[in-house]
Amino acid sequence: MKSTALTVRWTPWRFVTAFGVVSLLSDVVYEGARSVIGPYLATLGASATLVGLVTGVGEAFALAGRLATGPLADRTRAYWPLVLVGYAVTMVAVPALGLTTALWLAAALFIAERAGKAIRGPARDVMLSHAAAAVGRGKGFAVHEALDQAGGVAGPLLVAAVLAATAYNYRPAFLTLAVPAVAGMLVLLWLRAGVPDPRRFEPGPRPGAAPAPSGGRLPRVFWTYLAFTVLTTAGYATFGVLSFHLATRHVVPLAVVPVVYAGAMGIDAFAALASGWLYDRAGFRVLVAVPVLTALIPLAAFTTTVATAVAGVLAWGAVLGIQESTMRAAIADIVPAARRGTAYGIFAAGLGAATLVGGLLTGALYDYSITAVIVTVAGIQAVALALFLAAVRPATQARVLRR
Numbered sequence: 011m012k013s014t015a016l017t018v019r020w021t022p023w024r025f026v027t028a029f030g031v032v033s034l035l036s037d038v039v040y041e042g043a044r045s046v047i048g049p050y051l052a053t054l055g056a057s058a059t060l061v062g063l064v065t066g067v068g069e070a071f072a073l074a075g076r077l078a079t080g081p082l083a084d085r086t087r088a089y090w091p092l093v094l095v096g097y098a099v100t101m102v103a104v105p106a107l108g109l110t111t112a113l114w115l116a117a118a119l120f121i122a123e124r125a126g127k128a129i130r131g132p133a134r135d136v137m138l139s140h141a142a143a144a145v146g147r148g149k150g151f152a153v154h155e156a157l158d159q160a161g162g163v164a165g166p167l168l169v170a171a172v173l174a175a176t177a178y179n180y181r182p183a184f185l186t187l188a189v190p191a192v193a194g195m196l197v198l199l200w201l202r203a204g205v206p207d208p209r210r211f212e213p214g215p216r217p218g219a220a221p222a223p224s225g226g227r228l229p230r231v232f233w234t235y236l237a238f239t240v241l242t243t244a245g246y247a248t249f250g251v252l253s254f255h256l257a258t259r260h261v262v263p264l265a266v267v268p269v270v271y272a273g274a275m276g277i278d279a280f281a282a283l284a285s286g287w288l289y290d291r292a293g294f295r296v297l298v299a300v301p302v303l304t305a306l307i308p309l310a311a312f313t314t315t316v317a318t319a320v321a322g323v324l325a326w327g328a329v330l331g332i333q334e335s336t337m338r339a340a341i342a343d344i345v346p347a348a349r350r351g352t353a354y355g356i357f358a359a360g361l362g363a364a365t366l367v368g369g370l371l372t373g374a375l376y377d378y379s380i381t382a383v384i385v386t387v388a389g390i391q392a393v394a395l396a397l398f399l400a401a402v403r404p405a406t407q408a409r410v411l412r413r
Contacts, residue, residue: 019204022141022144022145026142026153028201029134030158031157032194034158034164038161038187038190041166042104042268043104043123043169045165047253048253049264051064054113056113058254058258058377059373060373061251062374063370066365066367066368066369066370066373068121069124069362069369071121071124071125074362074363075359076131076354076355076358077356079131079355080353084350089208090133092130093133093137093198093202096126096128096130096131097126099122099126101195103122105185105191107119107120108183128358131358132354135338137208140208141212142342144211147339149286149287152282153286155331158279162279167268169186170265170267170269174265228349228353231344235340238394239337239357239364240360240361241390242300242398244371245368247326250373251369253267253271254373256270262319275327277327285299285335286335286339289339297332300329300332302391302395304329304394306322307322307325307326308322308372308384309388310322
């Protein structure tokens, strides 16, 4: 009877959509904060290098921390406890930014928020991969990401409105984010009660109740794919550095910075849907857009011409959308179900280390010379493109075998 209720009331699409609503509300919270973290840290005395370091370390925690939580999810299959704890950490840390003006504490809270994402990330992605298997992984992850980024648009706009209404006072802006934080946790608890075991959604033999084996090698194609991802991300600037440029060079008024970020999140959602749809039809070839767009970002974003700089930030959003949807979906197509948590953890760890390098590298080079940023990033992406061309055929073959 329980299985029938799950089939009738909780279809795979409903599960993906409901989880998307959770992500939407959580994105209102942490993307609202992230949209102004660069200028906020700057008001507390941070340099571009420090902003790049803090945001890079934060992203490294969000991604590299999954090196531990991914295998933990595979061993224990405690998907829901990990997801609940991870979201709770984020929902507390962000509003707390409104209670401090100390640079070190603000930086610590930002990093704590990112750590919450590390706790929940692999377990959430494994659950989504089971539901998305029934609807098309590209589309499933893309719809989740699109809903996620609806919050990514709303959060920065909410912060921008509060900043404008309070003469650029960050305290009420951060505290306002407690409202969607509470709402997100309530929806998550409702979803947990409705779908205690999302593994039932995946077509084919149902996974057994015994813990997944911890041994076994990940496919060789996974490591090639990871190497491409790490290399292309190592030249990808964090928004903290981009927003630092927009604010300190007076490219746009401070209150407009989160609006620009909201625009990038809108492009993120569009890019996720478009790349997900194309992925289900054309496969890994669609990912060639990542190194190409990444090479163009600093060339445009670090100008002082408003239209060009904004275009660069929008390109940044497009790359983020592909990273967080289609590049995640691809993991489930090349790695067996029993090892997906580990694969997502290792993948995110590599991505996190590369993000740390990207944030610190672009921040330090920015302090030295914008031209140096442009040339260095272009060189990194040229090598990444060559690696991608070498990896696309075995990745495509692995995807076919998994289907």
